Amino acid sequence: MADRRVAQLEVQFNWVFILIAGAVIIAFFFSVVQKQRSISDQRLAFSILNEMDAITTGAAISKGTAQRLDLPRQGLDIACTDACTCSISVGAFTRDAGDKLIFAPSRLEGEDVVLWSIDWRMPFRAANFLYATNERAKYFFVYDEDNAGSQQLRRLFEDRLPPLVGAEFVTPDDVDCADNPDCVQNENYASVKFIFLDIPPDFGNLQLHESFQETDVSALHVSQGVLTFYERSSRRSTSFTPYRSYAAGDATLFGAVFAADPTMYECNARKASQRLAYVSHVIEQRGEDLGADVALVERGCVYATGPLIGPLWTLATEQSKTITESFQQLPTIADQLAANNEQLIRQSCPTWY
Amino acid sequence: MRRAQIKMxxxxxxxVVFFFFLIFGASFYFRLQESSLEREFDRNTQLRAVQIAQKSITMPELECSFAGVQRENCMDVLKVQAFAELLATEEAFIxxxxxxxxxxxxxxxxxxxxLEWVVYNRPRGEQSTLLQIPVLIYDPNTNRHQFGYLEVRVYA
Structure with missing residues (x-):
């Protein structure tokens, strides 16, 4: 009797032991699988970030082209801090944008991304600007048919923007829903930007469609090189906070259109100015070397580095620290160098650029 | 009692045998992972090398241009010298x-x-990837082109 009881106990104990051992093994495998899954996700995001880095580098040097590329499922986040540290993020991984000058919405999500690159000439090529957008970002260009400046800007954007960009040209009546029931609406856009071409926006009286309430909406006013960015404090807010900046050339105008916020615009404009300063220094040094060549001097080839390159370098260096109203003067100074370059061509002399 | 003990x-x-095989399989798997990561690391280094080469070839600080038109795979020798001097300064180097x-x-x-010009030099460690790209080297003083190549050595 006692033996039977002991035997029963031992069998039960054996089964308990088997259950505990089995639970430990399952728990072990479960933790390994979870860990491996996490590592695999991280590797994928890191790999995608590397690929995007290479793709954006290639896109940046393929100036003048617009290309559509697949977007990672996790989306792409691009941002610049106040200290002008610009970064690109895929999932939890972030990489510094480095020397790339990217103007893009803060978040790109969807199936693909459109990358467009053009060079910034002052008057020689100083940098390549890269613009990123996709079908979920919409740009409404508001123009006035009776305003010559507005029409000129409209023609610039109509002619230069690639068809892949979600741009639409509308009049102020199309935007204001107060008197127009057929005003523009949000068609599942993740971000919307209203660009007022030489028309000062009147947000106090402007009534946007209610479908824009939950969307990331911002605005930009462009008028003769002066840019005014308008940002909402929150999605449901109807008031816009203005921020003034300046443009120098068409490439910067496009940058202001595509930039997520004025910080991104100014950070890239400052980096571009720094590059311009360095490139103009190289061109200046080259000009001095050419000017010291006796054979060229005898042919009448003159390279006045001081009055031509000096102001360009000085202004570019200033603007690399902070963008001021003087930024608009860069094209004027650049035109003087361009005119001298034309003169050198006519004289069959080696050109500045 | 004895039978139960034997069973235990x-x-x-x-x-014990199970865990032995488990550890053996796991160490084999992690060795494979390690070699896969090393291959990925090499691939990333090569990708970086290609990126740096692409950027160097198209930089306005180095490339030839005539009346504002860039000539591909061409470097202006005066720009190369000026840029090398510029990069010798600490601010530009950074x-x-x-x-x-x-x-x-x-x-x-x-x-x-x-001839050779070292434009930029910031080595790190011994492991590196080397890329050589044929270029024309233009001298604006003589209006002549020479043959050469751009050598990009990227450190891992």
């Missing part, structure tokens, strides 16, 4: 680090004479 030891033995990172950029002329 039998179970323990099975477990500012161009995001462009060139840890690498050495050398322009070598092979014909008609052999």
């Amino acid at each position: 030891f039998e179970t323990l033995a099975v477990l 500012d161009y680090f995001p462009v060139f990172q840890y690498s050495t950029l050398t322009v070598r002329q092979v014909y008609p004479s052999q």
Whole structure:
């Protein structure tokens, strides 16, 4: 009797032991699988970030082209801090944008991304600007048919923007829903930007469609090189906070259109100015070397580095620290160098650029 | 009692053998992972090298241009010299680090004479990837082109 009881106990104990051992093994495998899954996700995001880095580098040097590329499922986040540290993020991984000058919405999500690159000439090529957008970002260009400046800007954007960009040209009546029931609406856009071409926006009286309430909406006013960015404090807010900046050339105008916020615009404009300063220094040094060549001097080839390159370098260096109203003067100074370059061509002399 | 004890030891033995095989399989798997990561690391280094080479070839600080039109795979010798001097300054050296990172950029002329200009030099460690791209080297003083190549050595 006692033996039977002991035997029963031992069998039960054996089964308990088997259950505990089995639970430990399952728990072990479960933790390994979870860990491996996490590592695999991280590797994928890191790999995608590397690929995007290479793709954006290639896109940046393929100036003048617009290309559509697949977007990672996790989306792409691009941002610049106040200290002008610009970064690109895929999932939890972030990489510094480095020397790339990217103007893009803060978040790109969807199936693909459109990358467009053009060079910034002052008057020689100083940098390549890269613009990123996709079908979920919409740009409404508001123009006035009776305003010559507005029409000129409209023609610039109509002619230069690639068809892949979600741009639409509308009049102020199309935007204001107060008197127009057929005003523009949000068609599942993740971000919307209203660009007022030489028309000062009147947000106090402007009534946007209610479908824009939950969307990331911002605005930009462009008028003769002066840019005014308008940002909402929150999605449901109807008031816009203005921020003034300046443009120098068409490439910067496009940058202001595509930039997520004025910080991104100014950070890239400052980096571009720094590059311009360095490139103009190289061109200046080259000009001095050419000017010291006796054979060229005898042919009448003159390279006045001081009055031509000096102001360009000085202004570019200033603007690399902070963008001021003087930024608009860069094209004027650049035109003087361009005119001298034309003169050198006519004289069959080696050109500045 | 003895039978139960034998059963217990039998179970323990099975477990020991099981865990032995598990550890053996896991170490084999992690070795494979390690070699896969090393290959990925090499691939990333090569990708970086290609990026740096692409950027160098198209930089306005180095490339030839005539009346505003860039000529591909061509470097202006006066710009190369001026840029090398510029990068010798600390400020420019730091500012161009995001462009060139840890690498050495050398322009070598092979014909008609052999010359070389080290434009940028920031080495790190012994492991590196080397890329050589044929370029024309233009001298605006003589209006002549020479043959050469751009050497990009990127450190891992």
